[in-house]
Amino acid sequence: MYDIIIIGSGIIGSMLAYDLSRFNVSVCVLEKNVEIMNEVSSSNSGLVHAGYDPEDGTLKAQLNLIGAKRYPQIAKDLNVDYKQVGSLLVSNSMDEHEALLKYAQRATQRKIDVKYIQQDEIRRMEPNISDSVLEALFFPTTAIITPWQMGFACMNYAVLNGVKLFRQTKVIGIDKNENYTVHTTQGVFESKCVINCTGLNGVDVAKYQDPNSEHQLEFRKGEYQVSDIRDESYLNHVIYPMPSKLGKGVLALKTIEGNLMFGPTSYVIDNRYDFSTTVNGLNEVDSKISQIIKPLAKNRMIRQFAGVRPGSITKDFIIENKDGFINVIGIDSPGLASAPGISEYVIESFLKKDFELESKMNLVDFKWKKHLSSNERNELIKDDSRYGRIVCVCETISEKEIMNAIHLPVGARSIKGVKRITRPGSGRCQGGFCESEVVRILARELNVDMKDIPYDNDVFLTPLGGHDETR
Amino acid sequence: MRHVKCVVIGGGSAGLAAAIQLKKYNIDCLLLEKEDVLGGILNQCIHNGFGLTRFKEELTGPSYAERLVSEFHDLGIEFELDSTVIKLNSDKSIEYINPKGVHKIQAESIVLALGARERTRGNIMIPGDRSVGVWTAGSAQKYLNIDGYCVGKRVFILGSGDIGLIMARRMTIAKAKVVGVAEIMPYSNGLTRNLVQCLYDYDIPLYLSTTITRINGNGRVQSIELSRVDENLKPISGTEFNIEVDTVLLSVGLIPDNIITENAGIEMDPRTKGPKINQYYETSIPGIFACGNGLHIHDVVDFVSEEGDMVAKSVERYLNQLGKSDLSIPVNSDSNFIYVLPQTIDKSQAVKLKFRVKRPLKNVKLVIRTKDEIIMTLPKTQLLPAELEMITLPLPLIDKIQDEVRLEIIA
Ligand SMILES: Cc1cc2nc3c(=O)[nH]c(=O)nc-3n(C[C@H](O)[C@H](O)[C@H](O)COP(=O)(O)OP(=O)(O)OC[C@H]3O[C@@H](n4cnc5c(N)ncnc54)[C@H](O)[C@@H]3O)c2cc1C
Numbered sequence: 001m002y003d004i005i006i007i008g009s010g011i012i013g014s015m016l017a018y019d020l021s022r023f024n025v026s027v028c029v030l031e032k033n034v035e036i037m038n039e040v041s042s043s044n045s046g047l048v049h050a051g052y053d054p055e056d057g058t059l060k061a062q063l064n065l066i067g068a069k070r071y072p073q074i075a076k077d078l079n080v081d082y083k084q085v086g087s088l089l090v091s092n093s094m095d096e097h098e099a100l101l102k103y104a105q106r107a108t109q110r111k112i113d114v115k116y117i118q119q120d121e122i123r124r125m126e127p128n129i130s131d132s133v134l135e136a137l138f139f140p141t142t143a144i145i146t147p148w149q150m151g152f153a154c155m156n157y158a159v160l161n162g163v164k165l166f167r168q169t170k171v172i173g174i175d176k177n178e179n180y181t182v183h184t185t186q187g188v189f190e191s192k193c194v195i196n197c198t199g200l201n202g203v204d205v206a207k208y209q210d211p212n213s214e215h216q217l218e219f220r221k222g223e224y225q226v227s228d229i230r231d232e233s234y235l236n237h238v239i240y241p242m243p244s245k246l247g248k249g250v251l252a253l254k255t256i257e258g259n260l261m262f263g264p265t266s267y268v269i270d271n272r273y274d275f276s277t278t279v280n281g282l283n284e285v286d287s288k289i290s291q292i293i294k295p296l297a298k299n300r301m302i303r304q305f306a307g308v309r310p311g312s313i314t315k316d317f318i319i320e321n322k323d324g325f326i327n328v329i330g331i332d333s334p335g336l337a338s339a340p341g342i343s344e345y346v347i348e349s350f351l352k353k354d355f356e357l358e359s360k361m362n363l364v365d366f367k368w369k370k371h372l373s374s375n376e377r378n379e380l381i382k383d384d385s386r387y388g389r390i391v392c393v394c395e396t397i398s399e400k401e402i403m404n405a406i407h408l409p410v411g412a413r414s415i416k417g418v419k420r421i422t423r424p425g426s427g428r429c430q431g432g433f434c435e436s437e438v439v440r441i442l443a444r445e446l447n448v449d450m451k452d453i454p455y456d457n458d459v460f461l462t463p464l465g466g467h468d469e470t471r
Numbered sequence: 472m473r474h475v476k477c478v479v480i481g482g483g484s485a486g487l488a489a490a491i492q493l494k495k496y497n498i499d500c501l502l503l504e505k506e507d508v509l510g511g512i513l514n515q516c517i518h519n520g521f522g523l524t525r526f527k528e529e530l531t532g533p534s535y536a537e538r539l540v541s542e543f544h545d546l547g548i549e550f551e552l553d554s555t556v557i558k559l560n561s562d563k564s565i566e567y568i569n570p571k572g573v574h575k576i577q578a579e580s581i582v583l584a585l586g587a588r589e590r591t592r593g594n595i596m597i598p599g600d601r602s603v604g605v606w607t608a609g610s611a612q613k614y615l616n617i618d619g620y621c622v623g624k625r626v627f628i629l630g631s632g633d634i635g636l637i638m639a640r641r642m643t644i645a646k647a648k649v650v651g652v653a654e655i656m657p658y659s660n661g662l663t664r665n666l667v668q669c670l671y672d673y674d675i676p677l678y679l680s681t682t683i684t685r686i687n688g689n690g691r692v693q694s695i696e697l698s699r700v701d702e703n704l705k706p707i708s709g710t711e712f713n714i715e716v717d718t719v720l721l722s723v724g725l726i727p728d729n730i731i732t733e734n735a736g737i738e739m740d741p742r743t744k745g746p747k748i749n750q751y752y753e754t755s756i757p758g759i760f761a762c763g764n765g766l767h768i769h770d771v772v773d774f775v776s777e778e779g780d781m782v783a784k785s786v787e788r789y790l791n792q793l794g795k796s797d798l799s800i801p802v803n804s805d806s807n808f809i810y811v812l813p814q815t816i817d818k819s820q821a822v823k824l825k826f827r828v829k830r831p832l833k834n835v836k837l838v839i840r841t842k843d844e845i846i847m848t849l850p851k852t853q854l855l856p857a858e859l860e861m862i863t864l865p866l867p868l869i870d871k872i873q874d875e876v877r878l879e880i881i882a
């Protein structure tokens with residue numbers, strides 16, 4: 001019996017777990033996948049938007065602002081990357097002048113820093129901006145994070161402080177008597193309150209509780225391209241085109257690690273688990289990006305991927321409390337930026353009414369281990385030589401750092417998990433050199449055969465993987 | 472900080488040959504290798520076909536490597552394993568990491584023998600699902616030959632270069648069903664010998680002018696969509712067909728691996744993807760030399776080692792300050808060539824030019840000219856992109872060179 005069950009460990013579930021772990025309530029998180037942060041929250045732009053574009057009066061507008069305000073402190077407490085790089089909202093035609101002014105005005109009303117700038121200054125700030133860009137708004141507070149790093153850090157903190165996480169535990173039904181009984185592929189869980197933050201499956205899970213629920217989601221795919229360029233000066237800010245009814249548009253940014261990333265496209269799809277990339281989508285990214293910055297050589301691309309937005313047809317987040325069953329669904333952009341705001345809202349508006357939330361004493365600190373500097377590494381090697389055995393050359397990651405990723409409170413169980421936590425396989429060779437070594441270390445540390453190490457849910461090295469009897 | 476006459480980075484067939492030769496010139500060197508064994512990529516190439524030129528016999532990859540490694544040990548050359556160079560500076564200081572610590576040393580000269588990495592799905596942008604079961608041929612080779620895991624049961628291979636062909640046979644021997652090999656060009660880039668012994672002998676179909684246009688399968692690969700391509704290598708719509716497979720191996724080219732080279736500010740050649748060199752294999756930073764697959768991609772390991780030998784000679788010249796002229800004459804080529812090495816020459820010595828052509832050419836003349844004067848004409852019955860061509864320009868011809876050397880093909 002728990003006080004609260006959180007279903008789903010995307011950024012919303014992870015942030016809620018983080019916030020709730022500091023109160024005297026018992027919480028468990030149920031996640032269907034082998035790794036947390038592995039659906040909508042892992043395939044997006046990683047932007048903490050300044051908050052000027054959601055329409056007035058929406059939850060999106062309200063919670064984006066709170067989220068953006070809370071993130072710097074959370075990042076500091078957990079030692080995760082948060083970089084306020086600033087952004088330029090650029091316009092390519094005088095037709096967009098009115099819209100630009102509208103956003104400037106809205107930003108001012110919302111007390112968001114903004115500055116109108118013209119061609120000369122734009123070029124000074126961004127030498128590689130496209131020649132057709134005429135004017136821009138500069139938002140100094142736009143920030144970038146690595147979404148899964150933020151989510152992993154939150155969940156590790158939560159688990160260290162008493163939250164129970166059950167992975168590979170899919171919720172398949174819900175009953176309500178006095179309490180909620182949550183049926184899963186790993187048995188039943190009981191609680192007084194349930195929070196549904198299941199991203200792409202939000203409406204399905206909502207219907208387990210209320211079959212008459214009328215919420216509807218629309219799934220929009222967004223495709224990206226990532227390059228290996230680590231040229232510090234190629235791009236300094238996030239560059240947004242003018243938003244349209246399809247969303248914020250195809251933008252250009254430099255990730256925390258310094259890779260250039262272009263995307264996302266936006267179109268409605270039927271199959272919500274369609275993470276495929278397409279020729280048309282990738283071409284659209286190319287052509288749209290060339291309207292805002294000067295093109296890059298094609299051969300610098302190292303990866304393409306797609307994410308799917310679970311948007312509500314009402315165009316706003318759905319956050320509601322139905323008899324202790326709290327839906328947090330329809331969380332599309334700016335869901336990442338809003339996550340700390342959403343969590344705070346759920347706690348303040350609903351949970352504080354149902355529970356006497358008191359702050360816990362003796363909280364355990366959790367600090368994310370950032371990439372080591374040469375000096376730090378040299379010190380660590382004195383105690384453990386495995387810090388000096390480099391496995392991933394592209395990203396300079398040692399055997400010991402991979403072992404650490406496996407032995408976190410929420411440790412990696414798959415190749416994907418290791419890649420998310422410490423990055424081997426994210427660089428130029430995309431795992432070509434180091435993947436087998438990563439599998440070997442996972443197998444050794446988890447004490448299973450290499451072929452039983454998953455890449456991701458239920459997919460292994462050999463086609464039959466764990467079921468392969470031939471070896 | 473420790474000082475070393477010469478540091479060789481990379482202990483594959485290029486670096487080993489260079490170090491051995493340096494020792495013979497009595498130059499103290501230190502070889503740094505990131506893996507825990509010497510030999511480089513050869514250790515996983517357990518098939519036959521190495522060493523015909525250098526050792527006059529057909530060896531497997533590991534035994535070719537073993538020859539170099541034992542000579543290397545016999546000469547007592549200093550080396551460190553598990554040692555990854557993470558930074559190369561233009562003043563020739565080097566930072567590397569190994570289980571003993573993070574080290575910084577000062578070299579008087581450096582040989583880069585870094586090897587190559589393989590092109591990935593992301594590099595060639597194959598659209599489709601985010602499926603597991605897509606590997607580079609070299610990764611699958613490593614899983615099979617080093618770890619003992621055959622990663623596929625029904626396998627399709629993209630790319631018909633030698634590595635693709637050899638993996639078709641290797642996977643078949645490991646009881647996988649290789650259902651086909653696709654090649655985007657209208658011809659295979661592999662040796663005829665490999666086509667016969669790796670595909671035809673096992674009835675594996677080869678689809679020419681064909682490429683993979685989509686990978687399908689949430690989770691594991693389930694099928695691929697193939698399309699025929701036109702003369703511009705663009706897929707022709709309407710020609711798509713699907714094949715069910717659980718694994719796709721990519722053998723779509725190697726790229727010289729040069730992260731540390733680029734970060735040192737050494738000038739790169741976008742065509743070879745390696746550093747630009749003069750005829751001494753010297754990069755744009757004097758005293759830093761390059762050879763092997765890290766310089767440009769080789770098909771035959773014997774020539775990799777030979778390049779190592781030649782670089783050692785250049786290091787010796789450099790350390791003994793044997794003059795080199797101030798001339799830097801560019802070596803250019805017409806559009807028939809992928810690249811020509813070296814990028815510049817100085818006229819003081821005979822030069823071995825190495826090049827690759829873009830497409831197969833039959834019965835043509837290779838012309839080497841300087842300004843308006845043709846200095847050499849060579850009839851060629853056949854030139855293939857897969858084969859690295861080499862020609863030596865002797866001194867008397869070098870004397871004729873004015874401000875450019877240019878390679879051209881005429882019918
Ligand atoms: C292309 C794209 C770009 C975006 N860019 C940005 C951006 O730059 N900034 C921004 O603020 N927002 C952005 N977003 C939006 C943001 O990514 C999402 O709003 C946010 O990640 C949603 O998080 P979530 O936790 O609701 O969903 P998810 O991350 O999908 O988490 C849901 C979790 O629930 C689990 N689950 C589902 N069903 C069940 C079940 N039955 N039982 C147990 N577990 C279950 C899933 O496995 C998953 O782990 C973008 C979105 C996309 C697609």
Ligand SMILES: Cc1cc2nc3c(=O)[nH]c(=O)nc-3n(C[C@H](O)[C@H](O)[C@H](O)COP(=O)(O)OP(=O)(O)OC[C@H]3O[C@@H](n4cnc5c(N)ncnc54)[C@H](O)[C@@H]3O)c2cc1C
Nearest residue numbers: 481483484485504505511512555556585586763764771772
């Ligand atoms: C799959 C495959 C099949 C082949 N088949 C044949 C064949 O049948 N016949 C034939 O003649 N040739 C064949 N070749 C070609 C030939 O084997 C290679 O061209 C040759 O071995 C390359 O040697 P190298 O020394 O340049 O590179 P490598 O052997 O790759 O050596 C480079 C070394 O440098 C090390 N290194 C790289 N970066 C660093 C760093 N930062 N710090 C420290 N060390 C570093 C690497 O660990 C590696 O050991 C094949 C090649 C491949 C890849």
